[in-house]
Amino acid sequence: xxxxxxxxxxxxxxxxLIAYNLKQAGHxxxxxxxxxxxxxxxxxxxxxxxxxxxxxxxxSGVEFARRLRADRRxxxxxxxxxxxxxxxxDKLTGLETGADDYVTKPFSPRxxxxxxKAVLRRRAPQVTDDVVRLGGLDLDPASHRVSxxxxxxxxxxxxxxxxxxxxxxPERVHSRAQLLDQVxxxxxxxxxxxxxVHIRRLRKALEPSxxxxxxxxxxxxxxRMSATL
Amino acid sequence: xxxxxxxxxxxxxxxxLIAYNLKQAGHxxxxxxxxxxxxxxxxxxxxxxxxxxxxxxxxSGVEFARRLRADRRxxxxxxxxxxxxxxxxDKLTGLETGADDYVTKPFSPRxxxxxxKAVLRRRAPQVTDDVVRLGGLDLDPASHRVSxxxxxxxxxxxxxxxxxxxxxxPERVHSRAQLLDQVxxxxxxxxxxxxxVHIRRLRKALEPSxxxxxxxxxxxxxxRMSATL
DNA sequence: CCGGACCGTCACGGACCCGTAACATTGCGT
DNA sequence: ACGCAATGTTACGGGTCCGTGACGGTCCGG
Numbered sequence: 014x015x016x017x018x019x020x021x022x023x024x025x026x027x028x029x030l031i032a033y034n035l036k037q038a039g040h041x042x043x044x045x046x047x048x049x050x051x052x053x054x055x056x057x058x059x060x061x062x063x064x065x066x067x068x069x070x071x072x073s074g075v076e077f078a079r080r081l082r083a084d085r086r087x088x089x090x091x092x093x094x095x096x097x098x099x100x101x102x103d104k105l106t107g108l109e110t111g112a113d114d115y116v117t118k119p120f121s122p123r124x125x126x127x128x129x130k131a132v133l134r135r136r137a138p139q140v141t142d143d144v145v146r147l148g149g150l151d152l153d154p155a156s157h158r159v160s161x162x163x164x165x166x167x168x169x170x171x172x173x174x175x176x177x178x179x180x181x182x183p184e185r186v187h188s189r190a191q192l193l194d195q196v197x198x199x200x201x202x203x204x205x206x207x208x209x210v211h212i213r214r215l216r217k218a219l220e221p222s223x224x225x226x227x228x229x230x231x232x233x234x235x236x237r238m239s240a241t242l
Numbered sequence: 243x244x245x246x247x248x249x250x251x252x253x254x255x256x257x258x259l260i261a262y263n264l265k266q267a268g269h270x271x272x273x274x275x276x277x278x279x280x281x282x283x284x285x286x287x288x289x290x291x292x293x294x295x296x297x298x299x300x301x302s303g304v305e306f307a308r309r310l311r312a313d314r315r316x317x318x319x320x321x322x323x324x325x326x327x328x329x330x331x332d333k334l335t336g337l338e339t340g341a342d343d344y345v346t347k348p349f350s351p352r353x354x355x356x357x358x359k360a361v362l363r364r365r366a367p368q369v370t371d372d373v374v375r376l377g378g379l380d381l382d383p384a385s386h387r388v389s390x391x392x393x394x395x396x397x398x399x400x401x402x403x404x405x406x407x408x409x410x411x412p413e414r415v416h417s418r419a420q421l422l423d424q425v426x427x428x429x430x431x432x433x434x435x436x437x438x439v440h441i442r443r444l445r446k447a448l449e450p451s452x453x454x455x456x457x458x459x460x461x462x463x464x465x466r467m468s469a470t471l
Numbered sequence: 472c473c474g475g476a477c478c479g480t481c482a483c484g485g486a487c488c489c490g491t492a493a494c495a496t497t498g499c500g501t
Numbered sequence: 502a503c504g505c506a507a508t509g510t511t512a513c514g515g516g517t518c519c520g521t522g523a524c525g526g527t528c529c530g531g
Contacts, residue, residue, distance in 0.1 A: 131372060169477060184385040206519090207479055213520065231386045232487070232518065233399040398488055436490055438508065445509095461498070461507065 016061035016133055019043040021051040021077070022095065023069055031064060031125065038126050048072035052080065055087055062133060065112070067096040078112060091132045145180045148227050148240055150219075152180055161222030171196070172215045179228065179238035188235040212236055245290035245362055248272040250280040250306070251324065252298055260293060263351040264358065277301035281309065284316055291362060296325040322357055324349075374409045377456050377469055379448075381409055390451030400425070401444045408457065408467035417464040441465055 018035055022028040023046045032042045043060055045051035048069055055063070063081070067074040074094060081087045091113040113132050116125060145152045151160045154177060159166040168176065174196045179187070187195070189205040197203060212228060219225040229237045247264055251257040252275045261271045272289055274280035277298055284292070292310070296303040303323060310316045324345050345357055374381045380389045383406060388395040397405065403425045408416070416424070418434040426432060441457060448454040458466045 171478075184382075184387075186384065186386045203478095204480065206481085209519065210479075210521085213522095216520095230519070234386060237385060400489075432489095433491065435492090435508090439490075439510085441508095442510065459508070 015039045015041065017041040017043065017058065018062045018064060018129070019045065019051065019054055019058070019060040020064045021045045021048065021069065021074070022064070022066040023047065024066075027066075027095075034125060035129065038129070040129075048074070048077040051077060055081065055090070059086070060090065062129065063090055063092045064129075065092050065094050067094050093128055093132055145177070147180050147183060147238075148242065149222070149224055150176075150180065150227065152177055161219060161224045164222055166218055166222065168218055169214070171211055172218060175211055175215055179236070183238040183240045186231045186235050186237045192236065208236070246270040246272065247291045247293060247358070248274065248280065248283055248289040249293045250274045250277065250298070250303070251293070251295040252276060253295075256295075256324075259351070260354065263354060267355050267358070269358075277303070277306040280306060284310065284319070288316070289319065291358065292319055292321045293358075294321055294323050296323050320362075374406070376409050376412060376467075377471065378451070378453055379405075379409065379456065381406055390448060390453045393451055395447055395451065397447055398443070400440055401447060404440055404444055408465070412467040412469045415460045415464050415466045420464070437465075 018040050020028055020031050020035075020042065022031065022044075025046075028044060028046065032044060036042055043054055043058060045054055048071055051063075051065075054060070065074050065078060069077070078092055078094070081090060081092065094112045094115045096115055114128050116128055144154075149162050152173075153159075157173065159168055159173065159176065175192070178192070178196050189208040192208050193201065193203060193205065212230075216225040216228050219227065226242070227239050229239050231237055247269050249257055249260050249264075249271065251260065251273075254275075257273060257275065261273060265271055272283050274283055277300060280292075280294075283289070294303050294307060298306070307321055307323070310319060310321065322345060326346070345354060372383075374383075378391050380387075382388075386402065388397055388402065388405065404421070407421070407425050418437040421437050422430065422432060422434065441459075445454040445457050448456065455471065456468050458468050460466055
């Protein structure tokens with residue numbers, strides 16, 4: 014539960030307030046009061062979470078977030094943005110840019126802690142190279158092998174990455190766009206329906222093990238990996 | 243708890259009275275004595291609450307409220323209306339228009355403060371994707387799963403959003419128009435009776451868990467989610 | 472150069488869901 | 502008790518979303 018958190022905030026008072034509370038909650042704190050400094054810290058320390066003030070001198074919070082998202086090493090670091098007003102516009106821009114949540118000033122320490130906790134919990138399943146086991150499925154990223162109920166399963170590269178992602182983020186609905194981002198990679202221009210086809214191929218490959226119903230459709234939303242049966 | 247409040251009132255004496263009291267309570271005050279002026283302030287300052295006299299020269303309070311509700315940026319700003327008469331008609335019109343509460347003149351400062359406090363506290367709970375539990379129902383936005391008394395429940399997309407909204411705003415009556423706004427989205431042209439049908443479908447889906455009576459009808463007003471039984 | 476593996480797209484058909492109307496029922500005022 | 506209005510309930514047509522098979526293209530290794 015203890016995490017390294019970077020706070021990017023130019024007002025010393027607010028930064029102190031945040032830092033105090035998060036230290037109380039058992040986190041390690043890093044501080045920056047502008048985007049350049051923050052960028053440097055991110056590159057070297059790779060924090061688990063960034064608390065980002067939306068209004069910054071020099072490079073804005075929006076731009077900073079965009080740069081984080083552009084780099085493969087930092088793209089999955091969650092961002093909580095701090096915004097002065099509860100303006101709908103900011104929220105939209107923020108969420109589009111890739112912020113995971115937002116907190117409007119003024120905020121209570123309790124609220125801040127709750128959000129931080131939620132975001133960290135949400136990102137909990139870290140992508141590792143460990144063997145993933147779930148619901149009778151075994152997937153080994155190192156050897157690139159998959160087996161269902163002991164029987165080996167043959168998968169193409171894309172289906173493998175797809176299954177890997179789904180298994181490491183189970184019990185959670187992923188939109189086709191999210192799957193394209195996470196499995197195909199950013200900035201690829203591929204029809205969303207393509208996801209359907211690969212889901213189909215994945216299911217077909219899981220059929221012999223009668224594990225194909227682990228991959229479930231949530232109509233109007235996306236796909237989900239069930240953890241049981 | 244400190245909030246920015248806009249007072250729209252044409253009688254200087256009453257405006258002063260209100261302003262004095264609310265400043266004492268620690269709020270930031272904005273004042274307007276007609277609707278045009280008020281509209282301008284709202285657009286630029288985005289207050290947290292509007293105290294609105296129902297009888298105004300020029301554009302009436304009703305019309306002003308309607309305009310607030312028409313704009314996406316201002317539609318969720320709560321409104322407390324001040325009405326001279328305690329006539330049932332005014333209350334109904336007001337609540338239909340989207341006022342959150344009303345205070346009838348003459349009122350005591352104590353009552354006014356109480357109402358303001360209540361409305362601010364009541365402000366829409368922030369939408370998070372945390373699991374919602376209530377009265378035996380579990381709803382998980384992330385995995386898009388619902389269960390009642392442990393048994394899984396199948397819902398269509400609309401019923402899911404409907405139940406989600408009701409569970410996050412329980413013990414409160416929602417008119418059909420409000421439900422259409424919140425669940426269907428803005429600017430959709432859908433018959434209000436459609437809400438009835440989806441309520442029906444939701445109840446039917448909850449029947450197997452004998453939780454269907456959690457969704458209650460308030461005749462002449464709308465629907466409400468009960469927190470118990 | 473050829474063939475296989477893999478991928479992205481498309482088209483078709485079916486399943487599902489939604490909005491509406493029409494009818495049945497309930498609740499409330501008189 | 503009666504009648505009106507509000508709500509419950511059901512059925513249906515249309516539209517959207519999704520599963521599925523097929524097709525052409527690309528990339529490599531032989």
